[in-house]
Structures are given as C-alpha cells and as structure tokens.
Amino acid sequence: TPFLARRLDEYRGRSFVAGGYLQQAVSHAAGRVHLVLGARWDRLSTNRSSVVSPRLALALAPSAALRIQFGWGHYAQFPEPAWLFSPLGRPTLQPERSIHYFAAVERRFGERSRLRLELYDRQERDLLFRPLLEPRVAADRFTAWRLDAPVENSLRGYSRGLELFFQRRTANGLTGWVSYSLGYSRLRDGATGASFPADFDQRHGINVYLGWRVRPSVNVSARWVYGSGFPIPGYFRREQNRYYLAESRNAERLGPYQRLDLRVNKAFLLRRGKLTLYAEVVNLLNRANYRFSSFNGYNARTGQASLSLDQMFPVLPSAGIAVDF
Secondary structure (H helix, E strand, O other): OOOOOOOOOOOOOOOOEEEEEEEEEEEEOOOOEEEEEEEEEEEEOOOOEEEEEEEEEEEEEEEOOEEEEEEEEEEEEOOOHHHHOOOOOOOOOOOEEEEEEEEEEEEEEOOOEEEEEEEEEEEEEEEEEOOOOOOEEEOOEEEOOOOOOOOEEEEEEEEEEEEEEEEEOOOOEEEEEEEEEEEEEEEEEOOOOOEEEOOOOOOEEEEEEEEEEEEOOEEEEEEEEEEOOOEOOOOEEEEOOEEEEOOOOOOOEOOOEEEEEEEEEEEEEEOOEEEEEEEEEEOOOOOOOEEEEEEEEEOOOOOEEEEEEEEOOOOEEEEEEEEEO
C-alpha cells in the first residue's frame, strides 16, 4: 500500500559567526583588590543579529586567610543551524540570553584547610522550546503528540542556589573534601503559560572524598556521591508504578542517584619514573540508579504512557597499571 512520508528534521543552509572580546585587569593594594572588566561582541550572519556581552569580576583579600569574590555577566548563545534552516524553525530565531550573578566567600584555616561558600543566580530568557510538541492532559482531554510543532524563543526562567565546600589537603594522613549544593531551576513558557521545573533541576547534591596514605607508597581513597532525582521531562504522573499523561510538566521525578567508589594505589619508584598498580570498585554497594531514556507513546483511550528508564552501571571492579616517565 503506498503511503506518504514527511521528513521533519531535514535542513540545509550555511551561516557565519563573527566575534571578538576586550578585557582589562587591574590590581590595587598590593594585590588585595583585583578587578577584571570585559565585553564580548558576536554577530550571526543568518538573521544579522548582534549581541554585546559585558562582564565584571571583583576579588577582595582583606587578610591572608579571607577571600571574597563577586561576578556579573551577560551571555548569549545563537541557535544551531539545525533550527535556523529546519522546517520546524526559521532564520529569524533569536539568541538565547542569560544574566549571571555570583558571590563567594572563602576562609582558610592554616595552609591545609579551607571553607568556601558560593551563591549564584542566573536569569534566562528567549530559550528555545517546542511548546506544542508533547502530549498532555488539557481540559480533561488528551492532547495529541505534534511532531511538526515549531521551535520558538518562548522560555524564560531562573536558576539559583548555593554550594558549601570544605577541603583538607595533606601529603600524609587523612585528606579529602566534602561539598553540599542546593539548587532551584524553574522555567515559564510564554506560548502556553505553563510553569515547570527545568529538565535538569536537581535540588540537593552531596559529594564526599576521603583519602588516606597508609604507607608512603600505598594510598586508599573512597568517594560517595548523592543527588536528588531529576524531573522526568514531559507531562506525566505516576500511579502504582505506571505512568499516565498529566496536566503539569516535569511534575514526576526519578529516584535519587547514589554511588560509593573505592580505590587502592600501590606505587613503585623507578630509576626514571614511577609505576602504580591500582584496584578500583565503582558503585561498591551495587546501587540501582536510573536515568530517563525516551518517551515511546501513550494509550489514546486510557492515557497510559510508555517510558524507557535505563539502569546505569552496576558494581564495576577494575584493575590496572600506570607508568609515569
């Protein structure tokens, strides 16, 4: 039986990007005040759009043990040629833009330890998105999947949070670091009015690394990583381990990611280098971590969605030899 097929992702075209930047750094008070000013200019030939991105960074050192940093900058990213010349896009798509704010305070305790707190805020606008692509529930009805949905500069939102970091370094004995991050990332679609967490919105993250030099040539280290679950991109809700179409986007999340790694190194000094034997076990506790793979369709009568979630690697032992000359 003859049928008609339409290609949706075929594109052909050419564009040129020109750019340049200017930067000036100034130090005062014997290096205790350091200021960096700069600006970047970029132009895309396809739609003849130009952007100017100013930037500023300030570092203060009131004492040898205290350091304070501030940063601010405008950034822009032009659309990929695939969207500029695709039937789903258009040459007049605008660059994605963001404004970054950054502040950090670092306190040193002697020569081996430091505590650092970082705060950030990023305001975004004109992000590329296909508002009508994904099926969902609207007015108690299932909205169909629109594969021909156009690309628009319809998203704007923010990402903000903090990271607390403590590190201790020593050539012998216990060394390592621990960090905690808290983040919020949310977007709003101007075409539909929908507001939702960003696809990579992760609320909590913890990283711990510890190393111990048992002997001058033997080192044991361990790393533990934890991250709260990312949203499952799309309009889904979970009910009794099944997924259905829903009204809200990115309302369901994957389970948290967690992993413990262990490594042992044994070094041998050579006349002209060093030979290191190592053994490592990744995901020592065989934690089952999953990531979103694909949305495979839905039942038009019940709204049940078919999703693919891939399990990441299980316990993974390895051993090897490294030679340094």
